[in-house]
Amino acid sequence: MEQTNAANVKTNKLWSKDYILLITANFFLFFAGCLLLPVLPFTLKQSGANDFQIGVVIAVFYITSLLMRSLTSKAVAKVGKKGLLLLGMFTFTLAMVGYYLFAGLTVIIILRLVQGLGFGASTTLYGSTVANIVPNERMGEGMGFFGLGISIAFVLGPCLGAAAVSLTNFKWVFLAAALLALVSILLTQFIRVDRPEQPVENQAQSSGGLSEIIEPKVLYESGFVLLLGLLMGAFDTYIVLYARQMDIGNIYLYFIVTTGAEVCVRLFSGKLYDKRGMNILVIPGIVIGFIGCIVAAQAADLLMICVFAVFYGASIGMIFPVLEANAMKKVAPERRIAANATFHNFLDVGSGLGPLLFGAASQLAGYSKTFFLSGAVFVVMLAILLSHEIRFRKKKNTIRQD
Numbered sequence: 001m002e003q004t005n006a007a008n009v010k011t012n013k014l015w016s017k018d019y020i021l022l023i024t025a026n027f028f029l030f031f032a033g034c035l036l037l038p039v040l041p042f043t044l045k046q047s048g049a050n051d052f053q054i055g056v057v058i059a060v061f062y063i064t065s066l067l068m069r070s071l072t073s074k075a076v077a078k079v080g081k082k083g084l085l086l087l088g089m090f091t092f093t094l095a096m097v098g099y100y101l102f103a104g105l106t107v108i109i110i111l112r113l114v115q116g117l118g119f120g121a122s123t124t125l126y127g128s129t130v131a132n133i134v135p136n137e138r139m140g141e142g143m144g145f146f147g148l149g150i151s152i153a154f155v156l157g158p159c160l161g162a163a164a165v166s167l168t169n170f171k172w173v174f175l176a177a178a179l180l181a182l183v184s185i186l187l188t189q190f191i192r193v194d195r196p197e198q199p200v201e202n203q204a205q206s207s208g209g210l211s212e213i214i215e216p217k218v219l220y221e222s223g224f225v226l227l228l229g230l231l232m233g234a235f236d237t238y239i240v241l242y243a244r245q246m247d248i249g250n251i252y253l254y255f256i257v258t259t260g261a262e263v264c265v266r267l268f269s270g271k272l273y274d275k276r277g278m279n280i281l282v283i284p285g286i287v288i289g290f291i292g293c294i295v296a297a298q299a300a301d302l303l304m305i306c307v308f309a310v311f312y313g314a315s316i317g318m319i320f321p322v323l324e325a326n327a328m329k330k331v332a333p334e335r336r337i338a339a340n341a342t343f344h345n346f347l348d349v350g351s352g353l354g355p356l357l358f359g360a361a362s363q364l365a366g367y368s369k370t371f372f373l374s375g376a377v378f379v380v381m382l383a384i385l386l387s388h389e390i391r392f393r394k395k396k397n398t399i400r401q402d
Contacts, residue, residue, distance in 0.1 A: 012135045014142055019133055021191045026126045027149030028184035029089070032096065032177040033119065034157025038240045039173050040099070040108075042165045045241070049105055055359030058237055060109055061116040062352030068120030069341040069348070076337065081125055081193040088121030089185045096178035100171055120348070128340040129193050131328040137274065140325040144270025147321045148263060154236075155259030162240055162252040215339040218327035220388065222346035224282075225323050227381050228316070229350020231289070231374055234358035235296075235312065239305075242367040248302050257309035258316075265317030273322040279385070285318030286382045293375030297368050 041054045049057075068088070075084050095115035099108065127146075134142030164170040243251040269281050292311030299305050324343060331339040361370045 012138060014134065014138055014145075016133060018192050019130065019142070019146075021187055022126060022130045022133075023146055023149045025184045025187040025191065026123075026130075026146070027153050028180050028187070029092070029119075029122055029126070030150045030153035031157050032092075032180040032184070034153050035161045035173055035177045035180070036099070037158045037236050038161040039165055039170060041237055041241065043103070044105065044108070047103060047105060051238075051241075051359040051363055052356070053105065054237070055356040057105070057109055057112055058233065058355040059352040061112040061119070062233075062348040064113045064116030065120035065123075066116075066345045066348045066352075068117045069124045069345045072121055072124045072341050073337050075121070076125075081129065082188075084121055085125045085188060085193060086185060088118040088125070089181060089188065091115070091118030092122060093118075093178050093181040093185065096174050096181060100174035100178075120344075123344055124337065124341050125193065127324075127344065128336040129191070131336045131340065132333050134328075136329060139329045140273035140322060141270040143325040143328060144266050144273075144321040147324070148266055151259050151262045151266060151317070154262075155255045158236065158255040159252040162255065165240075215331060215335060215342045217330045217335075218339045218342050221323045221327040221330075222343050223384065224381060225320065225343060226346040226350040227377050228319060228323075229347040229352075230354040230357070230377055231350075232316070233351035233354030234374065235354075237355040238358055238362065238367065242299075242371070243302075243305060245367060246300065248305060250302060251305070253302065254305050254309045257306045258313035261310045261313030262317035265314050266321055269318055269321055270325065273325055278322050278326050279389070281318040281322050282385060283382070285315045286378050286385070288318070289315030290375045290378040293371055293378065296374075297372035299368075299371075 040057065044054050044057060072084070079087070092115055095111045095118065098111040098114075102108065102111070130146050131139070131143065134146075161173060164173045239254055240251055243249075243254070273281060288311050292308050292315060295304060295311060296308040299308060327339055327343045328336060358370055358374070361373065365373070
């Protein structure tokens with residue numbers, strides 16, 4: 001009896017060495033990428049690019065990231081998880097150095113295409129690896145804390161980047177991002193990625209054709225995260241330009257407040273999901289996000305921008321981690337590369353289309369009206385959720401009657 005209890009405790013263990021290293025390495029990867037969020041659009045703006053062209057630069061990154069995620073399972077079967085992960089990180093880092101050396105729009109687009117390949121492979125493998133080592137009954141908590149590293153990166157990166165663009169020379173940010181990515185590479189060396197209990201060969205043989213690219217079991221969560229990605233990509237790209245248009249200073253506070261709100265919510269959202277399920281968090285998150293879009297449209301000073309940041313950050317903290325945890329729980333461990341690729345591919349599609357659509361709309365209607373119209377995305381999300389719940393309950397009642 002005591003041996004059984006000891007085995008259960010071991011099985012339920014969350015904070016292992018690999019788990020901590022994965023959180024830290026993934027944090028530095030996103031920290032490096034997030035430094036560019038305000039810097040790259042501002043650099044392009046200085047070079048004469050318009051809002052639509054900026055959207056194109058952001059979008060191409062997600063296009064190649066999506067492509068790489070789709071090929072990850074096949075690539076892993078040939079070179080292994082560890083080899084592909086390190087190769088992806090190295091490619092991601094080299095592109096950062098390229099931004100420092102080159103400034104032309106065409107070259108930057110090429111660099112973004114290449115960097116997207118590295119980012120797609122790295123994030124897919126980090127995510128699938130952490131999902132495999134987290135106990136299934138603690139998936140919400142485990143993925144929630146894993147996402148905390150990303151949330152902190154999303155405040156430190158844009159905050160430092162936004163502060164840097166106020167300086168005369170801020171190209172050093174690209175080299176700083178490259179150094180952060182190097183730290184992630186070093187940490188990855190100590191992570192046991194190719195776990196013996198889940199051999200790569202079994203993963204490759206368990207699926208074929210379209211199932212290597214798309215995991216059907218997680219399409220519901222992936223559709224949601226695509227819609228959420230539309231807003232995440234657009235807001236993170238254009239909030240600095242929106243503030244500058246209104247002559248609002250200290251915009252770095254927006255990123256601090258956004259992430260502070262998201263982190264606070266993530267501290268309890270994972271455990272609440274494990275106990276009560278997904279909808280207890282997603283529905284309030286949708287409502288709060290919708291209110292945030294209305295606040296952003298009415299913003300005229302830094303205080304209103306920060307109020308929007310609270311609503312937006314809390315919404316992301318409620319919705320994103322439980323969607324990811326729910327997706328990972330639906331599939332067997334050997335299918336988590338495909339599931340993680342599907343989930344993040346849909347996120348990349350949304351994050352790539354968001355800046356593109358927002359940029360085009362803002363040229364026609366202006367930033368304020370476009371922020372207001374963005375609230376329609378939350379309305380669509382709520383409609384999908386309610387429709388899904390109605391169908392699920394009808395199906396459940398039919399089974400009971402039979």
